[in-house]
Amino acid sequence: MDLNYTPEECAFRDEVRTFLREQLPADIAGKVKNGHAVQAADYRRWQGILYEKGWGSPSWPKQFGGTGWDPVQLHIYDEEAAAAGAPRTIPFGLKMVAPVIMAFGNAGQQQKYLPGILSGKDWWCQGYSEPGAGSDLASLKTRAERDGDHYIVNGQKTWNTLGQYADWIFCLVRTDPNAPKQQMGISFLLIDMKSPGITVRPIITMDGAHEVNEVWFENVKVPVENRIGEENKGWTYAKFLLGHERTNIAGVGASKRELGRLKRIATSEMKNGKPLIQDPLFAARIAQVEIDLMALEITNLRALSAESEKKAPGPEASILKIKGTEIQQTLSELMMYAVGPYAFPFERASREEGDLKSVAGPEYAASLAATYFSMRKTSIYGGSNEIQRNIISQMILGL
Amino acid sequence: MDFNFTEEQQLLADTVRRFVRDNYTFEQRREILETSAGWSRETWNELAGLGLTALNVPEEHGGLNAGPVDTMLVMNVLGEGLVLEPFLAAAVLAPALITRLDDPKAAGALLPSIAAGEKIVVVAHQEPQSRGELANVATRAQTSGDSYVIDGLKSVITHGGIADEFLVTARSSGKPADADGISVFRIAPGTAGMHVKSFRTIDGQQAADIEFKGVKVPASALVGAADKAFGAIEGAHEIALSAICAEAVGIMEAINAATLDYTKNRKQFGQPIGKFQALQHRMADMFIQAEQAKSMSYLAAIRCVEDDATERRRSLSAAKVVIGQAGRYIGQNAIQLHGGMGMTDELMVSHHFKRLTLIDLTFGDADFHTQQFIRVTQAG
Numbered sequence: 001m002d003l004n005y006t007p008e009e010c011a012f013r014d015e016v017r018t019f020l021r022e023q024l025p026a027d028i029a030g031k032v033k034n035g036h037a038v039q040a041a042d043y044r045r046w047q048g049i050l051y052e053k054g055w056g057s058p059s060w061p062k063q064f065g066g067t068g069w070d071p072v073q074l075h076i077y078d079e080e081a082a083a084a085g086a087p088r089t090i091p092f093g094l095k096m097v098a099p100v101i102m103a104f105g106n107a108g109q110q111q112k113y114l115p116g117i118l119s120g121k122d123w124w125c126q127g128y129s130e131p132g133a134g135s136d137l138a139s140l141k142t143r144a145e146r147d148g149d150h151y152i153v154n155g156q157k158t159w160n161t162l163g164q165y166a167d168w169i170f171c172l173v174r175t176d177p178n179a180p181k182q183q184m185g186i187s188f189l190l191i192d193m194k195s196p197g198i199t200v201r202p203i204i205t206m207d208g209a210h211e212v213n214e215v216w217f218e219n220v221k222v223p224v225e226n227r228i229g230e231e232n233k234g235w236t237y238a239k240f241l242l243g244h245e246r247t248n249i250a251g252v253g254a255s256k257r258e259l260g261r262l263k264r265i266a267t268s269e270m271k272n273g274k275p276l277i278q279d280p281l282f283a284a285r286i287a288q289v290e291i292d293l294m295a296l297e298i299t300n301l302r303a304l305s306a307e308s309e310k311k312a313p314g315p316e317a318s319i320l321k322i323k324g325t326e327i328q329q330t331l332s333e334l335m336m337y338a339v340g341p342y343a344f345p346f347e348r349a350s351r352e353e354g355d356l357k358s359v360a361g362p363e364y365a366a367s368l369a370a371t372y373f374s375m376r377k378t379s380i381y382g383g384s385n386e387i388q389r390n391i392i393s394q395m396i397l398g399l
Numbered sequence: 400m401d402f403n404f405t406e407e408q409q410l411l412a413d414t415v416r417r418f419v420r421d422n423y424t425f426e427q428r429r430e431i432l433e434t435s436a437g438w439s440r441e442t443w444n445e446l447a448g449l450g451l452t453a454l455n456v457p458e459e460h461g462g463l464n465a466g467p468v469d470t471m472l473v474m475n476v477l478g479e480g481l482v483l484e485p486f487l488a489a490a491v492l493a494p495a496l497i498t499r500l501d502d503p504k505a506a507g508a509l510l511p512s513i514a515a516g517e518k519i520v521v522v523a524h525q526e527p528q529s530r531g532e533l534a535n536v537a538t539r540a541q542t543s544g545d546s547y548v549i550d551g552l553k554s555v556i557t558h559g560g561i562a563d564e565f566l567v568t569a570r571s572s573g574k575p576a577d578a579d580g581i582s583v584f585r586i587a588p589g590t591a592g593m594h595v596k597s598f599r600t601i602d603g604q605q606a607a608d609i610e611f612k613g614v615k616v617p618a619s620a621l622v623g624a625a626d627k628a629f630g631a632i633e634g635a636h637e638i639a640l641s642a643i644c645a646e647a648v649g650i651m652e653a654i655n656a657a658t659l660d661y662t663k664n665r666k667q668f669g670q671p672i673g674k675f676q677a678l679q680h681r682m683a684d685m686f687i688q689a690e691q692a693k694s695m696s697y698l699a700a701i702r703c704v705e706d707d708a709t710e711r712r713r714s715l716s717a718a719k720v721v722i723g724q725a726g727r728y729i730g731q732n733a734i735q736l737h738g739g740m741g742m743t744d745e746l747m748v749s750h751h752f753k754r755l756t757l758i759d760l761t762f763g764d765a766d767f768h769t770q771q772f773i774r775v776t777q778a779g
Contacts, residue, residue, distance in 0.1 A: 001403065306402075399663065
């Protein structure tokens, strides 16, 4: 047993560090490190830089233009990128639909869609959840009826993240309402967001942000060639996709960065004439989350190491999702508590323009309450933490 | 990065596991518990025969010099079986301390018989006021001609009642909490002025309070340099802390397996109680906590011999916090999920729970190590 990186892995880490130091734009890194909102243009710019370097998609296999890195290299990259303040990868194209297209799409689909995802030219979003289909996703109702060479799609998707920027949406639709099991009547469609009949309506979340949308489909014509794999087999592809959503699910690198920010804030804030970080109760709360994060880091490395040995990423990912999101939430909570009443000011107009301005108190306090409220989503999305516990009890514990 | 064990390590773990499964069933353990000694010399000899007493002894003294990862694997199994024999005290802590005191004469006198399982040497360090703080030694050692005179109380020394010899820590200079000024002495039980009060502990193990009233020992009883033992004491306790974390992990996995088994078989309202989601989610959380604890036990085993003191101390304290908290969560909920049966003396789960609980209170509890973690992190 050895927790150290091999010399080759250390050399790789140095290469990643050098690249990030030289190529990651300072303005973007500044936003990430200080908790400011990263704009769509920033994400596109960074994806372009990664694409130029040949690192457009670290997790893809080489044949599709990926790096072919192994799980440990991917982990090193994620850690270093997070520490340097690189924006998170918007997962919908690179990490979600692309693996499905690679595994189940035909050659024509692979040639048509993958290059645009890799270069960042095409922004993708997800059409999974519906108002009546959340945790019970397979009960989805959006209909796709065959009409010659097309499907006619009608229905409503929701919790669609960043769809206001999207060129394409991948959707689960019901093609056979009479199938004996609801999982058996679902198909997987790729839909051009410019298609007539699509309406995107913003959902403003409690932090004032416009991150999610409702997407309405009204007689939207989708060519049959945009279907992935077989008709009514979409549930299989959907489950495959959810498996891939889990890479880097622990978010250890980003949480380490946020822990550093928490400590900086708690060092600046004063209590009883001393820095807050020296207050015994607050110090204990920071220590608790730091210790939990240390444990998660090793648990994550154990999962990666099992993956490297070609043991498929299994239901153990649910542990990483639960602990990872709990830690993210705690960090955001402690940062808000650290600034006390200066967490209160909130200038809605600046949020609507994309970021929160400091209107009173220290600059670093401006976004902390909004971030705290926003982070409540993490235990709800991507399979709620209760669903993750169901997965553990059924798939691991056999209950 | 590599989480695999060597073939030798696998073999060691398998051998010990087979021994414990064959020779340390619930009934066999109960028989040992009911003897007046409360432990079995015969079993101890068998464990020695498997090489366990030699694991932490250097090769030049007849040992295997195996290291903390091997110790971890052994402790996992001994935890699972709730083995009552003094492996942690006499085969981990004592040889680790002697080795670190860098005293060839004492090492030559003690280590070969420890390795062979012939002699039970017990470290008498803990005191009523020390509560995990390793430098907090109030027991005094005053020079008197060619001798030292020892006065003080060592409290709840595990396996103190069966020791063939003690390694007693005492303050030869400085104030009660100073790291400097602590020395270690070899003292045999029965030395004039020494009173050993033995008792059972609630986890079925045994311990003793050892009182020293004007106990006179020759200067030759000093092990290592006078006043300079703290580094060795800390180092040895770090090895032992890593080991006890592994013992806890073995217990947690056994408790979780037993709870799972129970909830799959116990029927109420016409179905196994494991079908109820409230219980499923509880067990999912118990599983998560055991995995996190296992991760930290790995970290402790790797870092307990790390040269960088900040990194070493941080990792060990973090590990003890996670193990203490996970142990409490898993133990308490296992009893809850077993219902009335969990309260009885008749199932292994209550015995596991008791040992797991005392592990949190050993070598500093989760609160102590949270404070220690903060201290080390802020100083580093």
